[in-house]
Amino acid sequence: MPPIIDHKKCNGCQGREESFCEEACPGDLLYVGSDGKAHCHAQRDCWDCMSCVKMCPRNAIETRIPYQLGYHKARLMPIMGKNSITWKCTDINGETVTYKYRNRLEIADEQGGSS
Amino acid sequence: MPHMADNPLTLDAVETVHVTCDVLIIGGGNAGCFSAVEAAKLDPTRKIVIMEKAQILRSGACSAGMDAINTYIPEGKTPEDLVRWCRSQVGGGPIREDLALSNARELNESVDDLERWGLPILRDAEGKIRYRGAWDISIHGEQLKPIMAEKAIESGAVIYNRVACTQLLMEGERCVGALGFGVRDGKFYVFHAKATINATGGAAGLYKSYTADATDSHHQIWMCPYCVGTGYAVGIRQGAEMTSMEQRWVATRTKDFCGPVDTISVGYKAPIINAKGERIMQTRYAHLGGDKAPRYIRANAPMEEWLAGRGPTYCDTRGMEPELAKQMMTDYLNERPSFVLFLASRGQDPVKEPIEIYGSDPYIVGGHTQSGFWVGLDRMTTVPGLFAAGETAGGNPNKFVGGCAAEGKLALRGAFAYMQGLTLAEPDEAQIEAEKARIYGPLLRGADFDGLTAVEMEERLQRLMDEYAGGTSQFYRTNEERLDYALKHIAMLRSQTVYLKAANLHDLMSVHEVVDRIDVAEVLCHHLKFRKETRWQGWQTRSDYPEIDPAYDCHVESRRDMATGAIETFTRPYEQIVSGDRYKP
Ligand SMILES: Cc1cc2nc3c(=O)[nH]c(=O)nc-3n(C[C@H](O)[C@H](O)[C@H](O)COP(=O)(O)OP(=O)(O)OC[C@H]3O[C@@H](n4cnc5c(N)ncnc54)[C@H](O)[C@@H]3O)c2cc1C
Numbered sequence: 001m002p003p004i005i006d007h008k009k010c011n012g013c014q015g016r017e018e019s020f021c022e023e024a025c026p027g028d029l030l031y032v033g034s035d036g037k038a039h040c041h042a043q044r045d046c047w048d049c050m051s052c053v054k055m056c057p058r059n060a061i062e063t064r065i066p067y068q069l070g071y072h073k074a075r076l077m078p079i080m081g082k083n084s085i086t087w088k089c090t091d092i093n094g095e096t097v098t099y100k101y102r103n104r105l106e107i108a109d110e111q112g113g114s115s
Numbered sequence: 116m117p118h119m120a121d122n123p124l125t126l127d128a129v130e131t132v133h134v135t136c137d138v139l140i141i142g143g144g145n146a147g148c149f150s151a152v153e154a155a156k157l158d159p160t161r162k163i164v165i166m167e168k169a170q171i172l173r174s175g176a177c178s179a180g181m182d183a184i185n186t187y188i189p190e191g192k193t194p195e196d197l198v199r200w201c202r203s204q205v206g207g208g209p210i211r212e213d214l215a216l217s218n219a220r221e222l223n224e225s226v227d228d229l230e231r232w233g234l235p236i237l238r239d240a241e242g243k244i245r246y247r248g249a250w251d252i253s254i255h256g257e258q259l260k261p262i263m264a265e266k267a268i269e270s271g272a273v274i275y276n277r278v279a280c281t282q283l284l285m286e287g288e289r290c291v292g293a294l295g296f297g298v299r300d301g302k303f304y305v306f307h308a309k310a311t312i313n314a315t316g317g318a319a320g321l322y323k324s325y326t327a328d329a330t331d332s333h334h335q336i337w338m339c340p341y342c343v344g345t346g347y348a349v350g351i352r353q354g355a356e357m358t359s360m361e362q363r364w365v366a367t368r369t370k371d372f373c374g375p376v377d378t379i380s381v382g383y384k385a386p387i388i389n390a391k392g393e394r395i396m397q398t399r400y401a402h403l404g405g406d407k408a409p410r411y412i413r414a415n416a417p418m419e420e421w422l423a424g425r426g427p428t429y430c431d432t433r434g435m436e437p438e439l440a441k442q443m444m445t446d447y448l449n450e451r452p453s454f455v456l457f458l459a460s461r462g463q464d465p466v467k468e469p470i471e472i473y474g475s476d477p478y479i480v481g482g483h484t485q486s487g488f489w490v491g492l493d494r495m496t497t498v499p500g501l502f503a504a505g506e507t508a509g510g511n512p513n514k515f516v517g518g519c520a521a522e523g524k525l526a527l528r529g530a531f532a533y534m535q536g537l538t539l540a541e542p543d544e545a546q547i548e549a550e551k552a553r554i555y556g557p558l559l560r561g562a563d564f565d566g567l568t569a570v571e572m573e574e575r576l577q578r579l580m581d582e583y584a585g586g587t588s589q590f591y592r593t594n595e596e597r598l599d600y601a602l603k604h605i606a607m608l609r610s611q612t613v614y615l616k617a618a619n620l621h622d623l624m625s626v627h628e629v630v631d632r633i634d635v636a637e638v639l640c641h642h643l644k645f646r647k648e649t650r651w652q653g654w655q656t657r658s659d660y661p662e663i664d665p666a667y668d669c670h671v672e673s674r675r676d677m678a679t680g681a682i683e684t685f686t687r688p689y690e691q692i693v694s695g696d697r698y699k700p
Contacts, residue, residue: 002331002453018170018299022118026169026178027334027341028277028298028621032118041621044333047340048453049179063453068329069371070460076452085257087448091459099445103257104233 002046002063009060012036021052120301136164139308142315143167144175146505148267149523155270163272168279171264181256182446185515194219200700201513207697209689211510221521247382290501310530317480317506318344322586323577324476337373346507348631356489356497358509361642363477370473374454389425415653418474429469482506482514493529502526557617566614569625594659645684
């Protein structure tokens with residue numbers, strides 16, 4: 001059922017021409033409705049790319065694997081840092097793993113490398 | 116403020132926006148962004164416009180990120196070596212070695228650009244680039260698309276996001292831009308350009324995915340589902356020559372979630388096994404190179420196991436060192452993060468349980484195989500003024516991220532050379548008005564119109580292609596009679612597009628996407644029909660001609676007859692430019 005939008009948290013990115021999630025979606029699937037909240041045109045058309053989840057400043061969106069493919073319920077949430085990303089993944093048994101890595105180089109930093 | 120404009124009540128109510136420029140880039144993806152950056156480098160006084168159906172910061176194949184650059188020439192190897200590998204990966208071709216070589220010569224510099232712009236390329240303790248296989252290097256590419264897009268924005272190109280291209284603008288035989296509509300603002304756009312680079316990515320959604328019947332997972336597919344082949348379709352409609360469209364791209368992917376497998380099988384050396392635990396590549400494909408067998412053999416192997424009753428098939432990740440397993444999960448998070456979510460939703464630890472694999476649905480992607488426009492070295496198609504780069508350009512397989520970037524540069528240089536001294540006539544109003552009417556027709560049919568939705572027609576096409584033109588359910592096999600059946604029904608579908616109706620602007624985009632897919636599917640079926648042999652099992656399997664026939668050691672080409680609309684097929688000879696055994700890397 002991707003993506004799930006928590007309307008208690010979503011404020012439609014008030015004041016922006018396009019909300020962050022609208023901007024992020026490569027399929028033009030997200031829009032802010034007359035209620036001022038983000039909605040998805042067609043759940044079936046989501047690619048599960050998670051770009052909207054990464055971009056949402058209020059952590060209001062999560063991607064959920066359709067039940068026919070994956071069991072209830074796992075969760076994967078990114079936290080975007082400066083030049084790094086942290087992912088927290090909780091599986092159906094409640095086990096949580098965290099991953100953190102560098103996703104951008106400092107431009108002045110000539111030498112690449114993993115962190 | 117309303118983010119999506121209301122439907123227009125009449126055609127006259129639709130505002131038309133005219134834009135004139137030197138070079139129009141259709142599709143601000145991987146190749147398109149590199150074209151824009153190259154333009155600013157060569158001549159910043161030129162006006163460059165990007166027309167993009169999504170938002171370039173996250174659009175196309177790279178939206179979710181990447182974990183590797185599949186080709187980067189290591190120290191001690193040459194562009195010729197890369198062409199040899201590339202040729203062997205497609206069973207000796209025939210490929211366009213002229214294109215492959217020119218691309219290979221631009222490749223490393225384009226990847227270096229990405230690193231200079233901030234892409235983390237993984238290096239070892241001595242600072243040497245870490246190779247994953249023979250040619251592919253590991254990256255932390257979560258930000259790959261925003262990194263490219265920011266440079267395109269910095270280049271000064273004028274970017275029209277949320278404008279979907281639907282047709283080329285022609286001046287006689289010459290392409291002089293493109294037409295389309297704003298999927299948010301509802302406006303009709305006329306881009307008049309001296310040269311046009313078609314960089315809309317590949318075609319996904321021609322075939323049914325085997326997960327499409329599950330609720331909410333129609334797009335559980337590998338290729339970007341929003342690249343639907345519009346770039347090919349607009350060229351086909353103007354009589355552009357297409358090459359090798361029968362060479363579809365099918366890949367082994369994780370099962371039930373179309374996720375990465377090369378990451379595990381190449382990057383982490385996890386063997387592919389069948390239900391009995393046999394190592395498939397070593398036991399059955401040793402004579403074809405085992406784990407290093409051509410790409411289509413590796414793609415098809417698990418499906419052959421299923422067909423023979425030896426499925427399920429797996430990538431055996433069991434016993435992997437925990438540190439390595441964590442690295443693998445990080446790779447996934449960089450490229451297809453929701454695959455990590457999928458594993459969690461199965462409660463699966465790959466160190467304890469192997470990862471199940473299966474075949475993907477087939478795609479047309481000229482950055483992977485060699486289907487696409489026939490182009491010259493300058494990347495101009497057979498339509499003057501129309502250039503192709505990335506997945507749209509045919510003849511040169513295995514381009515991927517680096518090669519598509521390189522080709523974006525090459526096409527831009529071609530476009531600049533072409534437009535020297537060129538002056539354009541005023542755009543043809545009749546053509547523009549006709550396209551405007553065609554675009555908005557499905558929005559203006561009225562509430563009582565008893566018609567069809569885009570989804571209905573899309574699902575009909577996808578099932579047809581799956582069952583008759585060699586989809587996953589048929590283990591990629593087709594034959595003459597099935598292709599004739601497919602073509603008959605494609606013609607019926609096309610005649611029924613007049614019944615398509617759209618509820619809103621987003622839906623209108625879906626309507627035009629299905630119309631474009633029908634045009635691409637038709638050409639694809641003609642190509643599959645023409646090649647009466649089986650050269651690349653899985654990618655192109657004819658059950659009525661199961662062997663390779665040396666008579667088809669050539670390029671299969673097609674062109675739409677502009678007078679009758681019929682698709683003509685013909686051949687072009689293969690030219691070997693790079694020495695050596697074609698079947699060996
Ligand atoms: C999931 C996935 C993983 C991959 N992993 C790797 C990897 O690890 N390493 C590697 O080297 N390669 C990888 N590839 C391949 C690589 O990403 C592609 O070959 C390459 O990025 C394609 O570039 P492109 O510019 O041709 O297409 P894209 O980058 O897809 O750009 C096409 C653009 O055109 C736009 N567009 C489409 N239609 C229209 C229209 N009608 N009007 C206006 N705009 C339009 C799209 O929105 C998009 O922005 C992967 C691909 C996928 C899908």
